[in-house]
Amino acid sequence: MLRSVRVLGPAVLLAVALIATLAGLGYGGGASPLPIQDPGPVVRWGLPVAKLVVNLGAAGMIGALVLAVWALSPKRREFDVALDVAAASAAVLTVAGGATTIFTFLIVTGAPFELSEAFGQRLGQFVTEIELGQAWLTTTLVAAAVSVLCFAVRNPTALVFVTVLAAAALVPMAQQGHAAGAAGHDAAITSLGLHLVFVSAWLGGLVTIVLLRRELDAERLPVVLARYSTVALVSFIVVALSGYASAALRIGTWQELGTPYGVLVVVKVAALIAIGLFGAVLRRFVIGRMSRAGEGLETRPRSAGAPRPAGVVGAFWILVVAELAFMGIASGVATALARTATPVSEDPGSLARTPAEILTGESLPPWPDWWRYFTEWSPDLIWLLVCGFGIFFYVAGVVRLRRRGDAWPVYRTVLWVSGLVVLAYITSGGVNVYEGYLFSAHMGAHMALTMAVPVLLVPGAPVTLAARAIHPRKDGSRGGREWILIAVHSRYAAVIANPIVAAALFASSLWIFYYTPLFRWAMIDHLGHEWMIVHFLITGYLFVQSLIGIDPVPYRLPYPFRLVLLLGTMALHAFFGLAIMSGTGLLLAEWYGAMGWGTDALADQQVGGGIAWSVGEIPTVALAITVAMQWARSDEKESRRLDRHADRTGDAELDEYNARLAAIAEHDRQG
Template sequence: MLGPAALIAVALAATFAGLAFGGGAAEQLIQDPGPIARYGVPLAKLFVNLGAAGMIGALVLAVWALSPKRREFDLALDVAAASAAIMTVASAATGLFTFLLVTAVPFDLSDAFGQKLGQFVTTIELGQAWLTTTLVAAAVTVLCFAVRNQTALVFVTVLAAASLVPLAQQGHAAGAAGHAAAITALGLHIVFVCVWLGGLVTIVLLKRELGAKRLPVVLARYSTVALVCFIVVALSGYASAALRIGDWDQLGTPYGLLVVVKVAALIALGLFGAAQRRFLIGRMSRGAGEPGSGAGAFWWLVVAELAFMGLASGVAAALARTATPVSEEQAGSLARTPAEILTGEPLPPWPEWTRFFTEWNPDLIWLLACGFGIFFYVAGVRRLRKRGDHWPIYRTVLWVAGLLLLAYVTNGGVNVYEQYLFSAHMLAHMVLTMAVPVLLVPGAPVTLAARAIRARKDGSRGGREWILLAVHSKFASIIANPIVAAVLFAGSLWVFYYSPLFRWTMLDHIGHEWMIVHFLITGYLFVQSLIGIDPVPYRLPYAFRLLLLLGTMAFHAFFGLAIMSSTGLLLADWYGAMGWGTDALVDQQLGGGIAWSIGEIPTVALAITVAVQWARSDEKESKRRDRHADRTGDAELDAYNAQLAAIAERDGRRQ
């Protein structure tokens, strides 16, 4: 087809042009591996990116926009399988060319070459990354043929996205001063580009199968996803460029000019998407294939859009081989103090209490998650109000406040100092697992989604269907059980801090993100079991809820006291080696005090809320009984009195 052909042709041309302009394939002065390796790495990586896009984009389209009752679903999975196969071959080739590039060993078929290559992919981190990518892509290839269940395909999609993790940890991100921020930005950029590009390519390949009536429906669903992708790609691209370019005057460098070209392509893609959403999709829906429906203009626009995507992809492949203005050697030279050696980041200012409100360490994942969470929640409330439905204002206020607090904890001063001070880390933990859920749970997001999101009728699953399926799943019924939620909430404290998990979250950025998710979910499940509005399979009676709250928080307080009275350092080679001149043991004991004391405020708030809900429940039950008595004329009471009189009369006769 013309669209995919234009994508590949423009991508190849842009890659060669970018390499020539930026010097990414220039001959090396010492131990040059030859032109095959110099050009082979970026070209093979280009097809890795395109294969990943087709794989992830087709899978996302299958689980979000297509119906398994139609042939379109199976064809999309065929596209995903073929793309994953391309990615597998391209990843293996990239690993081979990378080995040639970094070792300058000439290629041959001898056993010695094979042994060196095997050692590279099994013992060297860079080689291990490409081996992992190849194996995961191969696994996804098989699964796309074998799996046709929509729910199971979600896990296949997650696995496909996980294949990009090694890519996000390579390249310029691996040596940047803002290592965590660089990995986050690059990871988000790659994943959402794949969804955006791959989804559009899949629609083009399914054009004939979708037909004139079905195509606008699928396009409308894809368009919403594409808009989210555009926002994420734009912000993550800006963050990545800022880390690698530094000052604005560096835009005149070869790397900076290639970034400018990529930004221009992104702006053009945004304009194409706006034209689709505002004009063409609506005309196609109304015309349904009739003359003047805009279908011809739409397909020409798609070809142009794919061409610009090819331009951006080719430039990205060239950028990966182009020297950045902020060099990796310059970033590495920042490590002077023990703290900087451990964290790889410049030492922040001395942690006076005001610094917790003035210092910032942005985490793009959570900025975007909180921003989208607020936007979609408010949009749902607005949709309810437009059709005349009521939604309490306090729910919206609490939800927004909870996400703003989450954004602060994951991006503000607490996030700056938690790597260096155990007390700051414990403060973040307590806020994530106790304060934020107390604000989010009363917002009732599942109830809002069930009421505000339109239901699908074609067998596909949108936001409403996936949310309700997750909430009513067997797994959710287990972890949402009040006893299980309490055990996860309290027990994970001991498991986390007295196991290798704690060290993993300090050393690995992925571990740090997992920690945030874990604390947030366990806290949310526990609060939901006590005061939640959203539907759950089982709720304890109010009296038992109070007992569960008091018992769990007593266990929580005991953990804080154990930390306070401890005479041994947790992660002594980390918090005890920062070299700030502070007493790490005193700071750890302060963290224990935070765990013990801060938990009291949410506990009181939860206890009051449970008591209020209990009183309102009794009041509602009393009113219900009064209304029933008014309707039946106290028939139940009269029947009960008659039963007592009959028993008394029978006893009298026996005497």
């Protein structure tokens, strides 16, 4: 069993996934003949199989990279083997991506495959000019780049960027999935993207551990498994929530669960629940027993007559193979779902009734009375998960400190939780509903992201808490504490955390964003919208951190200069608001000026300028008061320090000073 598990585990995964894919296609009709320009059974069945290989290749690539940067030590051979697995998986993804591109071209055009110059020209036009072809070409090229980088890069810090690039290979797939052009477009992209990335980390990480069996001895295996189980638990939560969001968009009502698409969703949910139960058993029972008993993949010699420690080990590998089998079911069914017709129509043309719906792809929300901002919701799953995990891990760190007798101020926890709650509301509440239609709502969200949320988050001192609460690694690998400290103490962080640079980024971002094509990108593209949130949040956090931050930074200005920097920066901020208020030209007129609500878009833009000018003053006053209070406390601490020093030395410095004055006076008298 132990010797064959490296072959048995992946073989079971592949076989079960292929069977589940074919069965799901047959049941859901995903490979049925097309009514017009049917490409033939080879293409109809070959495309889903190629996509299955794409998904498995992406899983091996991302899972191995995540395991390498999170759980494995660069000082051990396990690290190099994991990168070899990632490189091989990326190569598989590259080949499967190329095959999927060709199959997609054949099924879209209905043209027969042939080795001719004309066919090559049409295929080249498909991958360079058509959005669907461009998406698959991007995925294929990125996978090829990752395959090369996994061989060339062995530095753990650089591998983080390779991992991000690997995850980016799935973005085009998410943008071309089900409901990409229907109502709920942004939510569909978000949920599918999260689903693909975290399923890959979950499945690929387990497969990598199986392939690393020879490199993980009895003591090392429980350590790596414990670290992987954290990744698996987070992935399970994200996959469950994103899967629910995707199913809700595509199914619509509970009655539609009886459709072929709904039945396949139920099968996939059942498989994921089974996988979650396997993971819970592994985390709660098996890993703990292996760690305590020193059992695992036993390679050390045994004395004569000693029993072979195969109880926990055998149970562990049986559970792993069974979990891979259910992962194969989930992967195969998911591949079949991608080719199965959804109960909810995905035709965007049925929604194009008003100019606003043509621009946004969404039905118009109710008229924005003030109370609508607190009753309407448009959840952004990415930021709901960020806020939820941020609150959980912060509170878990505080609890860990208190259990070992260390103190942590309550106000820091309250401010941190409040900041993330406000962030969740801004990104998923009524403001998020209306910011795509009204410039004033958009500017309100901007002010909250750059000023209100950072003013609450910065005093929470998350870096200090992480450095104190997270256990350090001693095997050369990098966990949460190590990665946070590396990021904080990097040269890049030293530059952008400089108070002058942070203030310049904070002030210039306003003018650059709204008076360049970045504004348009953030409104028409969901990726641009997410980038906008990240950028404004980071620039605001860095600026507030330079003024009142508790976490360590390379350099801090003296308190008087902090007040000067605050007033100067906010003066530029106020000038921006006044420029918007007094402007006679409409920003992004093809968007806000074409919504068709019958409102005066220029007047609404001037209201947004007033929000930028006036609402920003409230956090400014709070920051000024906080800087003044910290200044007073610093002077008080310095006075107490000098008093304690004087008590210890018996006012030696004062006596010496008085003696020096007396000597000077005597010298003057004698002269």
